[in-house]
Amino acid sequence: MISLNINGRDHAVKAPDDMPLLWVLRDLLGLNGTKFGCGIAQCGACTVHVDGRPVRSCMLPAANVGSRKVTTIEAIGQTESGRRIQQAWLDLEVVQCGYCQSGQIMSAAALIERNPAPDDTEIDAAMAGNICRCATYARIRAAIKSVSRK
């Protein structure tokens, strides 16, 4: 059994040691907001927070999470940074197909949490690991800037 704390709740799951957190979330816990995109940490669609840091869950074995706290898109709105980022995404109509946006929002919320007023370079650096095939990048940048605290 693997013990996990996800979105503030403790779970015990029966999973192989090498099973990535992504598939534990999706297939064992029914948290489908975190997306499978590439499986090799190239696209960022599977981004979750582990102790507040953005992590690609497709390559992180659930067994390695330990006692660290996992936050997913389903609960990020309960944090101040997450709520503000989600609202900015709505206000600027960032989303197109939306498949990558859980990961984009998780990366953006983590950025805003540790750097409340990122400049363009800092936004690019924090978000470059998240691919959007609809290429909503200009609005992602604008949305992050809109919540930036000058």
Next chain:
Amino acid sequence: MSGPLTISRRELVVGGLVVAFAGRARARSEGTDATGTSALGGFVRISPHGRISLVMPSVEMGQGIYTAEAALLAEELDVRLDQIEAIAAPPDASLYAQPLFKAQMTGGSTSIRGFWTPLREAGAAARSMLVAAASRTWGVHPDECATKDGMILHASTGRVLGYGDVVELAATLPMSEHPKLKSPGDFKIIGMSQRRIDTPAKVNGSAVYGIDVTVDGMKTAAVVISPVDGGKVKSVDETDARKILGVIDVLHIDDAVAVVGEHYWAARAGVEALNVDWDLGPNAKLSTTSIRAEVAKAADEGAPLNALERGDVEASLKRAVKRLTAEYELPFLAHATMEPINTTVHVRPDGCDIWVGTQTPVVAQKHAARITGLPVEKVALHNHLIGGGFGRRLQADTIEQAVRFAKQVSYPLKIIWTREQDIRHDRFRPCYLDRLEAGLDLQGRPLAWTHRTTSGTVRRYFDEGGWPEGKLDKDAVEGAWDCPYAFPAIRVDWIRHDPPVKLNWWRGVGPTHNVFVVESFLDELAHAAGQDPIAYRRALLADNPRAMAVLNKAADAIDWNRPSKPRSGRGVSLHQNFGTYAAAVVEVAVAPSGEISLEKIVAVVDCGIQINPDTIRAQIEGGVLFGLSAALFNRITFSDGRIEQGNFNDYRQLRINETPPIEVHLVESNESPGGLGEVGTVSAAPALGNAIFAATGVRVRRLPIDRSLLSKRGNA
């Protein structure tokens, strides 16, 4: 999803096309909906509690069509967009066929062009039935009633009824065949930027894409597919796979093996443990070198099919004081949608359910019926949000595969492809070889223009029965024969050469290829004539005011004549496709190493009447970058029959740190609404190539752009 319904039996004839209003759906309904929801035509469903569902004939894959189609219905139905829910249409071409295709599919930037009138009429017809029901209830004339936000109002007495209060009666009333439509001045929704109705669920993780479908008793499978297209399974050693904890089944079809697991990871581990021996089939030696050689041979020797011949091309070329020729080449491309291919299927003796996101639900349903032996009406397809389409989900090959596996088991089966499979077993955008010639007069003006494309046809893989030899596929020449310019003499033709590679449409379809070629070669002509590329284009647009207007606006917006820094430059493109006019300018800086930096993008669009201006901007922003991404980075290549690319590391995509500022300007117009999903993508590559020429003097005639040609050494 959609339940059985109370139906009104009416059909409405719109512009010669039959837009059936739910008449045939009654045959499939098995009684009264438990909630009493009534259908007012095929697109409007209202419950007695006033819950309003609008049926979306087109699938939402990011382009904002749910919001736009809902806007057309809601405008005439007199409801607000925050009062409705959008539901995916079931497969039923009699109700939901795209009028331009006469088939139920979403693609080719056709949705708004096709449904602009039918959906407004469907909304207006439903509204008039509701008004008629209320006026009967009150015993007043319908003309005394007004509607607003889902309510019917009788002004003189102050009485109010909700749509839900009268819908049961309304559904029994005749449907007007010619409902009166609002005049554009009265629009409250159309033309105003609206919040997208699909966005809230997409920012909190609750949106359900095909890959997120969960069904009771469902098992998940991973697959291994013949590494070479056309190969077959010879033998499978499944001993080790079956030992893996959580593996339930191993299933075979002729060209793939699936391992079923309690969850995806068990299934994947099972696939890794399989030992499959393949008969690789006839394509085992296929290579990009051999494909290119065959295309070039066909271009030399093939029989051209003429698409356009105007003026005396040969005489004009002879008269020319200067003649230019050029050869352009474009690669195969994969779609690489963010959501990897997936399908969930439950086959039972008495029926089949499919949960998937598809651009072509009727075709998928038909394939499933054929494979299972069930009647078509026993195959239910539940269409879902798509995590990026770009054309990939216009073909149902992946759904066929899933049904072939699922019919071997009793439980619902979800199949998920890996990213590598999604790319390697894609059906690709064709490769193209284009040869052009032009003759210029003393002033540098074009006297004659010839454009010959050699390529395969996507239609072969799309039309039932393939595509006949000797028949022009207009997709191959779209954007070439109908370019914006008035050439005194022009010939456009196509040589068909089908490579042994399965093909599919890709965002921008024919124009993405042809506009790159046309706009690049026209730029060559301008430079050969020693003229400014925008001034040169203007001289050919005297009779094309909409094209002229977007071009001029783009030149102004980018400040075209502003001097450029060394190894920096601006390039322009102009096109008129999908009923829309678009000009774009891309500004680049090219490093001495040849690395390209995108500096700025301006796009100007005249798409006629605008439905949701903010979404129009979004489609252009994303569409241009989508096209730039491919031009900068992407090609699919073959070696020993295998595709050499597989994931975002070697089929890389533009990222945010490579994205420049983008400005989109919309030109006001009262013309019929044009398409938008593909417009920006079409604009991208030629503007980029022309900018690179302006920056370096190197003409980009092959995609993706070879940086080594742009390095200072290579360029010396």
